[in-house]
Amino acid sequence: MARKSVLILGAGAVGSMVGNKLAREFRREIAKGEIEITVLDRSEVAVNQAGFTFVPFGYFADDDLVRPRRSYLSPRLRTFLGREFEIKDIDLGNRVVKVSGGRSFSYDYLVIATGASFDLKQVPGLERDFNSFYTSLEDAKALGRKIRSMEGGRIVVFVPKMPIACPGAPSKFTVMLDNFLRAFKDRDRFEITFLWPSPNIGPPAYNENITRNLKERGIDDVRGFKYREVDPERKVVVGEDGEYPYDLLITVPPHVGALRGLSVADEDGWVPNDKFTLQYRGPAGSYDEVYVAGDAGSKEILKMGVTAHFQAFVVGENLARDLMGIEERVYYRGHMGCPYVEESPTPASHGRATLAVWKYGVPLSPFKAARLGWKLYRMYYLVYWDTTMRGLM
Ligand SMILES: Cc1cc2nc3c(=O)[nH]c(=O)nc-3n(C[C@H](O)[C@H](O)[C@H](O)COP(=O)(O)OP(=O)(O)OC[C@H]3O[C@@H](n4cnc5c(N)ncnc54)[C@H](O)[C@@H]3O)c2cc1C
Structure with missing residues (x-):
C-alpha cells in the first residue's frame, strides 16, 4: 500500500473525533508506516465550550470542562499542539498548510475543523461593556460573579446577529438565569429582556416551546431585533426601533469563522462546503480531498456540537473509504440538534430538559422536556471526554 497522509486542522470536537476514529480503524497501517494521520491545533488545552452556559450558575467546575x-x-496520531502551530496559510492547489512557527505540512487528504471565533467590533460600543458566557471559561465565571452580586435591576441578554454556535444556548441561558433569580434572589426586583435578531428561535416546534417558556417567566422577549450600537455611558442597547436600558448587559458576540482572512474562507471566515458530502466548495475552488466540518463550515449549516458530531462520523467514514480506495460515499443528511431547557433545578424544583433533533427535510416534532433529560444533559458533559472526543459514540 502506498503511503497516504491525512492532515486534520483543529483538535476540537470534530478534529478529535475524526482523528481518533481513523487512528483506531487504521492502527495496523499506521504501525506499518503506510498511513499517517496528523492533527494540528494552536492550543494544548481543550475546553468544552458547550458547558459555558451552565458555569455562571455553578453547575460545572473547571475540572469538568477542561x-x-x-x-x-x-x-497513534502525530500531534502538533501549541502557539507555533497556528494555521497561517492553506494552499489547496499545492496541498500545503503553513503554521506560525514556520513549518509546512503536506497532505493527501485534509480536514478543516477550526471552528468559530468572535468579532466584537461589529457592534459599536460593545467592547466597552462586554460580559458573556460564550467567549471563554473565565468570561463565564466573571459573568456568574456579576449576576450573584446583583440584588435587583435590568438584565438584558443581547444576541446581535446570526450565525452563532448553538442558537438554542442564549434562550436556555435566559431560562436558567430566571430560575436562578427566583431561587436565590428576589425575582420581583429584576427585569429580564431577551433581544433576538430573527423572528423564531430554531424550528417551529422549538420556537413554540421556548416562546411559551419565556412568556410564562415574564421575560420581555423581543424578536427581530436590529441593533445599532451599545452605549455604555448611558447603559442602553440602541436598536432601529428603540432603546433598551440595562444594569447588566450579557452579549453573545457576532461570530466569524476562525480562518477569516485566509484564501479558503469567505469574507466572514466560514469555509464553504457541500451540505451533503462536506467537501470543500469555496472561493479557492472545488476540492474533493478536502473536507470541512463543524462550526468552521458554510454559514448556512447550523453550528452545534450535535451537528459537529454527526458530521465528524460522515467525514471519518468517507476518509476511511478514501484511504481504502472505496468510491461509495456516505452523506451528511443534515442532523442537527439543540438541547432545550424547560427549567433548571432549584432547591424547590427539579430540572427538566430534552435534546431536540431534526434533519434536512424532516421537521422537528413537537416535544416535551423531562426530568431525566436534565440529568442526562448534565451527565453527558462528564462522559464527553471519554466517549465523544475519543470518537466512540
Ligand atoms: C456557550 C456555548 C454553548 C453551546 N452549547 C451547545 C449545546 O448545548 N449543544 C451543542 O450541541 N452545541 C453547543 N455549542 C456548540 C458547540 O460547542 C460547537 O458547535 C462545537 O464545539 C464545534 O466543534 P468544532 O470542532 O467545529 O470547533 P471547536 O470545538 O471550537 O474546535 C476548533 C479547534 O480549532 C482550533 N483552531 C482554530 N483556529 C485555529 C488556527 N488558526 N490554527 C490552529 N488551530 C486553530 C481551536 O483551538 C479549536 O481547538 C455551544 C457553544 C457555545 C459557545
Missing part, C-alpha cells in the same frame, strides 16, 4: 488535548488524542 482537558489537556493529549489526554484524549490517540497516541
Whole structure:
C-alpha cells in the first residue's frame, strides 16, 4: 500500500473525533508506516465550550470542562499542539498548510475543523461593556460573579446577529438565569429582556416551546431585533426601533469563522462546503480531498456540537473509504440538534430538559422536556471526554 497522509486542522470536537476514529480503524497501517494521520491545533488545552452556559450558575467546575488535548488524542496520531502551530496559510492547489512557527505540512487528504471565533467590533460600543458566557471559561465565571452580586435591576441578554454556535444556548441561558433569580434572589426586583435578531428561535416546534417558556417567566422577549450600537455611558442597547436600558448587559458576540482572512474562507471566515458530502466548495475552488466540518463550515449549516458530531462520523467514514480506495460515499443528511431547557433545578424544583433533533427535510416534532433529560444533559458533559472526543459514540 502506498503511503497516504491525512492532515486534520483543529483538535476540537470534530478534529478529535475524526482523528481518533481513523487512528483506531487504521492502527495496523499506521504501525506499518503506510498511513499517517496528523492533527494540528494552536492550543494544548481543550475546553468544552458547550458547558459555558451552565458555569455562571455553578453547575460545572473547571475540572469538568477542561482537558489537556493529549489526554484524549490517540497516541497513534502525530500531534502538533501549541502557539507555533497556528494555521497561517492553506494552499489547496499545492496541498500545503503553513503554521506560525514556520513549518509546512503536506497532505493527501485534509480536514478543516477550526471552528468559530468572535468579532466584537461589529457592534459599536460593545467592547466597552462586554460580559458573556460564550467567549471563554473565565468570561463565564466573571459573568456568574456579576449576576450573584446583583440584588435587583435590568438584565438584558443581547444576541446581535446570526450565525452563532448553538442558537438554542442564549434562550436556555435566559431560562436558567430566571430560575436562578427566583431561587436565590428576589425575582420581583429584576427585569429580564431577551433581544433576538430573527423572528423564531430554531424550528417551529422549538420556537413554540421556548416562546411559551419565556412568556410564562415574564421575560420581555423581543424578536427581530436590529441593533445599532451599545452605549455604555448611558447603559442602553440602541436598536432601529428603540432603546433598551440595562444594569447588566450579557452579549453573545457576532461570530466569524476562525480562518477569516485566509484564501479558503469567505469574507466572514466560514469555509464553504457541500451540505451533503462536506467537501470543500469555496472561493479557492472545488476540492474533493478536502473536507470541512463543524462550526468552521458554510454559514448556512447550523453550528452545534450535535451537528459537529454527526458530521465528524460522515467525514471519518468517507476518509476511511478514501484511504481504502472505496468510491461509495456516505452523506451528511443534515442532523442537527439543540438541547432545550424547560427549567433548571432549584432547591424547590427539579430540572427538566430534552435534546431536540431534526434533519434536512424532516421537521422537528413537537416535544416535551423531562426530568431525566436534565440529568442526562448534565451527565453527558462528564462522559464527553471519554466517549465523544475519543470518537466512540
Ligand atoms: C456557550 C456555548 C454553548 C453551546 N452549547 C451547545 C449545546 O448545548 N449543544 C451543542 O450541541 N452545541 C453547543 N455549542 C456548540 C458547540 O460547542 C460547537 O458547535 C462545537 O464545539 C464545534 O466543534 P468544532 O470542532 O467545529 O470547533 P471547536 O470545538 O471550537 O474546535 C476548533 C479547534 O480549532 C482550533 N483552531 C482554530 N483556529 C485555529 C488556527 N488558526 N490554527 C490552529 N488551530 C486553530 C481551536 O483551538 C479549536 O481547538 C455551544 C457553544 C457555545 C459557545
